[in-house]
Amino acid sequence: MAQLIPVDPFDLIIFGGGGDLAMRKLLPAMYHRDQDGQIPDTSRIIAAGRSEMSRDTYLGTVQEALNNALGKEEIDPTTWQRFSARVNYIDLDALNADSWAALCTLLEGHEHKIRAIYLATPPTLFGPVAQGFQTNGLMTDNMRIVLEKPVGEDYESARAINDAVGACFAENQIFRIDHYLGKETVQNLLALRFANSLFEPLWRREVIDHVQITVAEELGVGNRVDFYDDIGALRDMVQNHLMQLLCLVAMEAPASLDDDAVRDEKLKVLRALRPITAENVKHRTVRAQYRAGAIGGVAVPGYIEELGGESDTETFVALKVDVENWRWSGVPFYLRTGKRMPAKHSEISIQFKPVPHMVFDDAHYDTLPNRLSIMLQPDEGVKLRIMAKEPGPGGFSLLPVSLNLSFEETFGVRYPDAYERLLIETIRGNPALFMRRDEIETAWRFTDGIIAGWKEARQNVETYVAGAWGPHAASSLLDRDGRAWEVGS
Numbered sequence: 001m002a003q004l005i006p007v008d009p010f011d012l013i014i015f016g017g018g019g020d021l022a023m024r025k026l027l028p029a030m031y032h033r034d035q036d037g038q039i040p041d042t043s044r045i046i047a048a049g050r051s052e053m054s055r056d057t058y059l060g061t062v063q064e065a066l067n068n069a070l071g072k073e074e075i076d077p078t079t080w081q082r083f084s085a086r087v088n089y090i091d092l093d094a095l096n097a098d099s100w101a102a103l104c105t106l107l108e109g110h111e112h113k114i115r116a117i118y119l120a121t122p123p124t125l126f127g128p129v130a131q132g133f134q135t136n137g138l139m140t141d142n143m144r145i146v147l148e149k150p151v152g153e154d155y156e157s158a159r160a161i162n163d164a165v166g167a168c169f170a171e172n173q174i175f176r177i178d179h180y181l182g183k184e185t186v187q188n189l190l191a192l193r194f195a196n197s198l199f200e201p202l203w204r205r206e207v208i209d210h211v212q213i214t215v216a217e218e219l220g221v222g223n224r225v226d227f228y229d230d231i232g233a234l235r236d237m238v239q240n241h242l243m244q245l246l247c248l249v250a251m252e253a254p255a256s257l258d259d260d261a262v263r264d265e266k267l268k269v270l271r272a273l274r275p276i277t278a279e280n281v282k283h284r285t286v287r288a289q290y291r292a293g294a295i296g297g298v299a300v301p302g303y304i305e306e307l308g309g310e311s312d313t314e315t316f317v318a319l320k321v322d323v324e325n326w327r328w329s330g331v332p333f334y335l336r337t338g339k340r341m342p343a344k345h346s347e348i349s350i351q352f353k354p355v356p357h358m359v360f361d362d363a364h365y366d367t368l369p370n371r372l373s374i375m376l377q378p379d380e381g382v383k384l385r386i387m388a389k390e391p392g393p394g395g396f397s398l399l400p401v402s403l404n405l406s407f408e409e410t411f412g413v414r415y416p417d418a419y420e421r422l423l424i425e426t427i428r429g430n431p432a433l434f435m436r437r438d439e440i441e442t443a444w445r446f447t448d449g450i451i452a453g454w455k456e457a458r459q460n461v462e463t464y465v466a467g468a469w470g471p472h473a474a475s476s477l478l479d480r481d482g483r484a485w486e487v488g489s
């Protein structure tokens with residue numbers, strides 16, 4: 001396990017403190033950091049929510065949430081005692097000027113500590129909360145504000161939010177979360193590319209045929225359906241998580257890992273994306289929605305049944321994306337994400353070109369091009385497909401085999417949740433793993449183009465049976481180019 005670097009004392013103020021994200025991710029993440037001894041004694045977690053409840057009631061909910069989040073692991077009594085003593089709850093309606101008093105009282109006298117604000121709220125509150133800190137005299141020299149995704153729903157709304165928060169906080173104090181950037185395996189992509197000399201000479205159009213990125217989820221939309229119906233998979237997953245993965249694969253080597261070096265390189269990729277518009281949208285995108293089906297032998301309802309009404313919101317998207325620069329010209333990136341697919345499985349697959357000339361007698365081989373698979377979840381690791389000679393004295397047959405590295409087997413440690421790292425990086429004041437304003441706005445411009453293209457070209461939402469790897473059209477997207485999805489085909 002990498003050595004833990006302690007952080008300075010802090011107050012973490014979570015808006016939306018009673019909500020789903022706080023309970024499922026943020027509080028369990030802080031509990032784990034506390035268990036590992038990374039949280040200094042005087043640090044506090046102040047949860048702010050709109051429900052009126054006592055601290056004890058809130059702690060009861062936190063304990064229940066921890067039990068769910070820890071799964072088989074039991075809550076450690078010593079950690080719980082220490083952790084629960086740090087947690088406070090206040091009811092606060094950010095839009096009501098009179099309701100800030102309790103927070104002001106709690107923060108008085110703690111100005112010397114790091115003050116980190118986490119906005120686990122709808123984006124419409126980001127500006128008003130930032131403003132609330134200013135008008136209530138709660139700004140200190142050492143502050144950061146975290147904006148949970150989505151930052152807006154398109155380029156214009158993202159700009160308005162960025163302007164509103166930017167009027168109170170400097171850009172280097174604003175931490176826009178994309179939790180994929182905190183995942184160990186996503187960071188490992190940086191290690192793989194830039195801590196090994198092996199891959200760089202191969203990481204280019206001359207050698208790579210195409211790249212596939214799949215982020216498949218088994219779960220459906222469930223109780224988020226009302227929120228989700230206004231958003232859809234393109235905004236929920238592609239604009240942020242898949243675009244970030246694409247950037248990490250396609251970007252040039254940064255000069256360092258400091259705040260801006262990586263983000264500058266990612267931005268160049270986003271700016272190099274060939275726009276998808278009404279002219280090419282039908283050829284380059286597939287949008288679909290799940291209907292009733294079965295996953296692992298269990299019947300599951302369709303999206304329409306979950307919603308209880310008609311909708312053409314997509315729960316699946318596949319895209320063919322071009323990065324127009326010297327390194328990637330002519331190398332398509334196929335992106336795919338969907339809910340209610342057969343399994344939770346995220347993988348990046350780098351497909352190399354076939355050998356230029358085959359020297360083996362074609363009666364005895366079935367050769368496949370090399371493939372580097374980077375498994376992000378759930379079985380984190382790296383696999384390289386190579387061709388090998390089949391053992392035996394007669395003839396010369398070739399077989400594909402895998403060099404297989406499983407991180408779990410190699411390191412034998414618990415993989416921390418992305419939020420553990422991201423919260424600690426926030427407290428430390430390191431924005432490198434967060435999205436900068438220009439990145440997020442450029443990504444929105446790209447996805448806005450697709451949404452406008454769908455409307456203009458009247459591209460209907462297709463359907464797929466829950467438990468399938470998407471609609472038939474998603475296979476055709478690659479089929480047309482003489483290729484096939486690696487995962488699930």
Ligand code: BG6
Nearest residue numbers: 149179180217236237241346377
């Ligand atoms: C969130 C999306 O950002 O990411 C969810 O809003 C999605 O719809 C989730 O389920 C997936 O995250 P993970 O870490 O489970 O892959």
